[in-house]
Structure formats: C-alpha cells, structure tokens
Amino acid sequence: MSDSIERLYQAVIVAKDLDPATSRTARLFQRGPAKMAKKLAEEAVEVVIDAVSGKPDAMVRESADLLYNLTVLWASAGVKPDDVWREMERRERLLGIAEKLPKSPVKIPKTAPDPVVRRRIVALENRLRKRQS
Numbered sequence: 001m002s003d004s005i006e007r008l009y010q011a012v013i014v015a016k017d018l019d020p021a022t023s024r025t026a027r028l029f030q031r032g033p034a035k036m037a038k039k040l041a042e043e044a045v046e047v048v049i050d051a052v053s054g055k056p057d058a059m060v061r062e063s064a065d066l067l068y069n070l071t072v073l074w075a076s077a078g079v080k081p082d083d084v085w086r087e088m089e090r091r092e093r094l095l096g097i098a099e100k101l102p103k104s105p106v107k108i109p110k111t112a113p114d115p116v117v118r119r120r121i122v123a124l125e126n127r128l129r130k131r132q133s
Contacts, residue, residue: 005071005081012068012075025072033076040069 015025028036043066050059074080091101 005067008068008071009075009081012071016075028069028072029076033073036069036073036076040066040073043069 012025015023016029018026020027020030028039043062046062047059047066050056050062071081074084088097091097091099095101
C-alpha cells in the first residue's frame with residue numbers, strides 16, 4: 001500500500017502545477033490549505049456515514065477519496081509519505097501496530113530500546129479463530 005500512496009503523492013506533486021480549470025488537484029492547491037482541510041474532513045465524514053450505514057462498497061470509494069485528499073494536504077504542507085511511515089514504525093516499536101498513541105501528556109521516548117518486542121494482536125487472532133471454527 002505504501003507504494004500506492006507514494007505514486008499518488010508523486011502524481012499530486014506533478015498535478016499541482018497543472019491548469020486549475022482542468023485539474024482538481026491544481027484547483028485545491030490554488031484554493032489553499034484551508035480548502036484542502038475542509039475537503040479532507042468532508043471525506044472523513046462520508047466514510048463514517050457509510051460505515052455506520054453498513055455500506056462497505058461506498059465506504060471503499062469514500063476511503064479512496066479520503067486518501068487522495070489526505071495526500072493533497074500532505075503535499076501542501078511538505079509532508080512526505082516516508083515521514084508518515086517513519087512515525088508509524090516508531091509507534092509500532094512503542095505500542096504495537098494496532099495501537100494509537102495516548103493523548104495524555106505521558107512522555108514517550110522517540111526510540112525504543114532494542115530488541116523490539118511486538119505485542120500480539122489478540123482481537124485479530126480471535127476473529128481468525130472464529131472464522132476457522
């Protein structure tokens with residue numbers, strides 16, 4: 001997936017300088033970060049609505065739109081996909097891939113001591129067991 005995001009990011013970088021009359025990406029860049037952020041938020045809400053409504057096909061389509069708009073906002077801010085992947089790797093070392101960092105002011109070191117011990121993803125393992133039964 002990271003290759004797909006990287007290709008999308010590179011395409012966004014190229015498209016930002018196209019004619020805004022014919023390129024949605026160029027139009028977003030012309031309108032600025034506030035418009036980009038608004039579009040990202042709209043797509044996120046649409047994903048949520050489709051998820052709650054039990055519409056997985058629509059959720060897939062809206063998720064693709066969400067990733068596109070996120071990538072546009074990244075490019076506008078100078079954030080590269082590799083920056084995000086490095087942060088994901090750091091978090092995985094600290095808490096495991098399926099955990100989000102806490103919002104509390106707890107100090108978390110930037111690097112974890114080696115060796116890295118990965119936490120088991122119990123919820124996923126339980127699902128797999130149920131499907132096999």
